[in-house]
Amino acid sequence: MKKNERKDLVTNIYTADPSAHVFNGKIYIYPSHDEDLDIPEDDDGEQYVMKDYHILSMDSLDSECVDNGVALSEDEIPWVGRQLWAPDAIYLNGKYYLVFPAKDKNEIFRIGVAESDSPVGPFKPQENFIEGSYSIDPAVFQDDDGRIWCYNGGLWGGQLEMWQSGSFNPDERRPEGDDKALCALVAEFKPSMDAYVAAPKMITVLDENGEPLKASDEDRRYFEDPWMHKFNGKYYFSYSTGTTHYLCYAEGDSPEGPFTYKGRIMEPVIGWTTHHSIVQIDGEWYLFYHDAKRSGGCSHKRSVKFTKLNIAEDGTIETIHPYDHE
Numbered sequence: 001m002k003k004n005e006r007k008d009l010v011t012n013i014y015t016a017d018p019s020a021h022v023f024n025g026k027i028y029i030y031p032s033h034d035e036d037l038d039i040p041e042d043d044d045g046e047q048y049v050m051k052d053y054h055i056l057s058m059d060s061l062d063s064e065c066v067d068n069g070v071a072l073s074e075d076e077i078p079w080v081g082r083q084l085w086a087p088d089a090i091y092l093n094g095k096y097y098l099v100f101p102a103k104d105k106n107e108i109f110r111i112g113v114a115e116s117d118s119p120v121g122p123f124k125p126q127e128n129f130i131e132g133s134y135s136i137d138p139a140v141f142q143d144d145d146g147r148i149w150c151y152n153g154g155l156w157g158g159q160l161e162m163w164q165s166g167s168f169n170p171d172e173r174r175p176e177g178d179d180k181a182l183c184a185l186v187a188e189f190k191p192s193m194d195a196y197v198a199a200p201k202m203i204t205v206l207d208e209n210g211e212p213l214k215a216s217d218e219d220r221r222y223f224e225d226p227w228m229h230k231f232n233g234k235y236y237f238s239y240s241t242g243t244t245h246y247l248c249y250a251e252g253d254s255p256e257g258p259f260t261y262k263g264r265i266m267e268p269v270i271g272w273t274t275h276h277s278i279v280q281i282d283g284e285w286y287l288f289y290h291d292a293k294r295s296g297g298c299s300h301k302r303s304v305k306f307t308k309l310n311i312a313e314d315g316t317i318e319t320i321h322p323y324d325h326e
C-alpha cells in the first residue's frame with residue numbers, strides 16, 4: 001500500500017466529497033469543507049453547513065497532503081445564499097475552473113463556476129449561476145473530442161425531485177415503488193465555461209434486461225455523487241446509492257448514456273454519505289472517497305482519503321471493502 005493509502009489525507013480540518021485530478025504531474029483534490037459544528041441531522045442536509053473551499057495537493061501519492069487554505073468563500077460569490085457543497089474542477093486553455101453547487105438567495109441549489117490561474121486558487125466567481133442549472137454535486141468530464149460534460153444531481157436535500165415538472169416545486173412527490181428512478185442530469189458546457197449548450201437532460205441506468213432501474217431498487221438506483229471515467233473507449237458512470245450507502249457503476253457507449261448497471265465499487269463507509277472520484281495516476285487507477293471515522297461517525301464531519309482501484313481489461317471494477325485492511 002502507498003504511505004497515505006486509506007488514511008485521512010488532512011486532519012487540520014474536516015473535508016468531504018473529493019474530486020481528484022492530476023494537473024502538471026501533481027495531484028489536486030477539490031473537496032467540500034465540513035464545518036466542525038454540532039448541528040442535528042435531517043433529510044434536507046441542514047447539517048452540511050459549508051462556507052468555503054480549501055484545495056488539497058500532493059506531489060505524489062506517497063507525499064504529505066497540503067491544505068492550500070481558503071480558495072473561495074461564500075461571501076465572495078454574488079449569487080450564493082449558503083451551503084457550498086461538493087465541487088469539481090477542470091483545466092482548460094490555461095485556466096482552472098472550480099465548478100460548485102450552492103443554494104442561491106431563494107434557497108434553490110444551482111451550479112456555479114469560478115476561475116483561477118492556479119489549481120489551488122484563489123478562484124474568482126462568475127456573477128451568476130449557470131443559467132438552467134439546478135441541484136447538486138457537479139462532476140465535469142472532458143471527452144477525447146474536447147467536449148465538456150457536466151453530470152450533477154442529488155435526491156432529498158439535493159432537490160432533484162423538486163424539478164420533475166420542469167420548474168421548481170418544493171412539494172413535488174418523491175418517485176416510489178415501480179416508478180422509474182430519477183438519475184443524474186447531464187449537460188454540455190460551452191468551452192467558455194459560463195453557460196450550458198442546452199438544458200440538462202436526465203440520464204438513465206438500465207438493469208440487466210434493458211429496463212430502467214426503479215425507485216424501489218435502492219441498492220442500485222442513483223441518489224447523488226455522479227462521476228465519469230472512460231476506459232478502453234467505454235464510458236463508466238459511477239454514483240452513490242444514498243440510502244443504502246453503496247458506490248455503484250454502470251457502463252455505456254456515449255457520455256450521455258444510457259448506461260447499464262454493472263456492480264458495486266465500494267461497500268458502505270462509516271457515516272451516512274459516501275462520495276467519490278476515480279482518477280488515473282502514473283498508469284494506475286485510484287478511488288478518492290471520504291468517511292466519518294475520525295469524528296466517531298458524525299455524518300457531517302468527514303475526511304477524504306484514497307485507495308487503489310483494480311479495473312480488469314473488460315472494465316469490471318473489483319469491489320472495495322473499505323476496512324478490510326484493519
Ligand code: FUB
Pocket residue numbers: 016017032048085086136137154224225273274275
Ligand atoms: O457534502 C454535502 C453532500 O453530502 C454532498 O453534496 C453529497 O454528495 C453528500 O456527500
